Amino acid sequence: MIDLARRLILYVIPDALGGRGRTLEEQARLALEGGATALQLRHKEASSRRLYDEALVFRRLCDAFGALFIVNDRLDVALASGADGVHLGRADLPVSAARRLAPRGLVIGASARTAEAARLFEEQGADYLGVGALFPTKTKTDAAVIGVEGLRRVCRATALPCVAIGGISEGLARELLDAGAVGAAVSSAVVAADDIREAARLFRNRLE
Amino acid sequence: MIDLARRLILYVIPDALGGRGRTLEEQARLALEGGATALQLRHKEASSRRLYDEALVFRRLCDAFGALFIVNDRLDVALASGADGVHLGRADLPVSAARRLAPRGLVIGASARTAEAARLFEEQGADYLGVGALFPTKTKTDAAVIGVEGLRRVCRATALPCVAIGGISEGLARELLDAGAVGAAVSSAVVAADDIREAARLFRNRLE
Numbered sequence: 001m002i003d004l005a006r007r008l009i010l011y012v013i014p015d016a017l018g019g020r021g022r023t024l025e026e027q028a029r030l031a032l033e034g035g036a037t038a039l040q041l042r043h044k045e046a047s048s049r050r051l052y053d054e055a056l057v058f059r060r061l062c063d064a065f066g067a068l069f070i071v072n073d074r075l076d077v078a079l080a081s082g083a084d085g086v087h088l089g090r091a092d093l094p095v096s097a098a099r100r101l102a103p104r105g106l107v108i109g110a111s112a113r114t115a116e117a118a119r120l121f122e123e124q125g126a127d128y129l130g131v132g133a134l135f136p137t138k139t140k141t142d143a144a145v146i147g148v149e150g151l152r153r154v155c156r157a158t159a160l161p162c163v164a165i166g167g168i169s170e171g172l173a174r175e176l177l178d179a180g181a182v183g184a185a186v187s188s189a190v191v192a193a194d195d196i197r198e199a200a201r202l203f204r205n206r207l208e
Numbered sequence: 209m210i211d212l213a214r215r216l217i218l219y220v221i222p223d224a225l226g227g228r229g230r231t232l233e234e235q236a237r238l239a240l241e242g243g244a245t246a247l248q249l250r251h252k253e254a255s256s257r258r259l260y261d262e263a264l265v266f267r268r269l270c271d272a273f274g275a276l277f278i279v280n281d282r283l284d285v286a287l288a289s290g291a292d293g294v295h296l297g298r299a300d301l302p303v304s305a306a307r308r309l310a311p312r313g314l315v316i317g318a319s320a321r322t323a324e325a326a327r328l329f330e331e332q333g334a335d336y337l338g339v340g341a342l343f344p345t346k347t348k349t350d351a352a353v354i355g356v357e358g359l360r361r362v363c364r365a366t367a368l369p370c371v372a373i374g375g376i377s378e379g380l381a382r383e384l385l386d387a388g389a390v391g392a393a394v395s396s397a398v399v400a401a402d403d404i405r406e407a408a409r410l411f412r413n414r415l416e
Contacts, residue, residue, distance in 0.1 A: 047299035048281055073256055076284035080305040091255035097288040 034200025115157030133166025155180025242408025263289030323365030341374025363388025
């Protein structure tokens with residue numbers, strides 16, 4: 001856990017419906033080759049069995065690249081697949097309930113848009129925060145945006161490492177770090193690129 | 209666990225999309241009042257948070273009536289809500305993976321259509337089997353049917369308590385018990401009835 005912030009620098013979320021026809025596994029592998037430090041498996045449309053099978057693949061890939069592996073929403077799939085952690089959004093299990101269930105050392109991430117939410121999730125035992133959406137995004141069209149100033153407010157309110165998320169392009173990387181984020185979480189900006197590997201590499205360089 | 213078979217006599221699965229506009233909670237309460245010995249929470253369309261909230265309601269109801277409470281598919285929600293167990297179908301986590309994760313004493317049910325599947329799930333640590341579909345059903349239109357003879361074959365192949373499921377009407381109750389089932393799992397036959405309480409009572413009487 002001591003290097004969690006270092007592993008959250010470039011947090012890539014492959015997109016089962018985007019990614020230009022490339023499978024989740026292909027997107028994941030190319031992103032890791034380009035320098036992703038963390039992967040999140042998010043696949044709302046999949047059955048539990050399919051998600052579990054995909055999680056086993058992501059686990060192997062992340063092991064091969066020394067990357068952090070996080071499962072979105074599903075604590076059971078995270079535990080069954082040996083993931084490093086689970087990410088909980090507003091429609092997922094409460095952080096406090098997941099913390100009670102999860103073994104020590106399992107990373108719990110939570111989505112926070114405000115300073116109040118950040119403090120609450122820190123208190124409930126979250127290990128990092130996904131902060132956003134910063135900007136409008138194609139992946140989650142219903143999310144309210146908070147901008148870089150909103151990110152700064154959340155980062156100031158918590159001791160937890162904060163990952164900026166939502167509509168981030170690599171030109172904004174420095175600004176996010178200056179606002180207090182330890183890294184950026186990206187989906188389409190990397191996985192819908194012509195060259196995923198190159199897009200990840202650019203992002204990673206800007207974030208270092 | 210010693211009385212598991214006794215608690216599987218009338219296993220009711222409320223239907224979020226059926227139930228004639230009655231909520232899952234209303235369906236559950238009336239079924240329990242009519243004599244359901246077990247409830248399964250199944251709500252594929254719900255977010256994790258909503259399912260968790262519904263599970264807490266089912267937990268309280270089942271406690272009040274001394275009924276067994278099982279969550280469909282979601283081991284994490286089962287654990288977080290204090291359910292007695294989880295039911296795993298073909299599209300859910302493997303029984304073996306769930307058994308590794310689940311604390312001792314958590315009931316694991318599995319769906320089995322054949323003697324081979326029954327033996328496999330028994331080996332993997334399942335505690336009971338849902339056997340079917342016996343007959344065509346409105347709730348799961350894609351399920352292959354095995355009839356009472358199929359039920360008998362599965363019951364003979366395993367030492368686990370078997371609950372018959374799929375298109376069962378209360379007139380068939382005796383036949384299912386004769387074939388080796390310990391009880392019946394029903395959805396629309398009870399929760400889509402005009403009078404859920406009365407429908408459950410009729411079923412329960414036939415199964416005793």
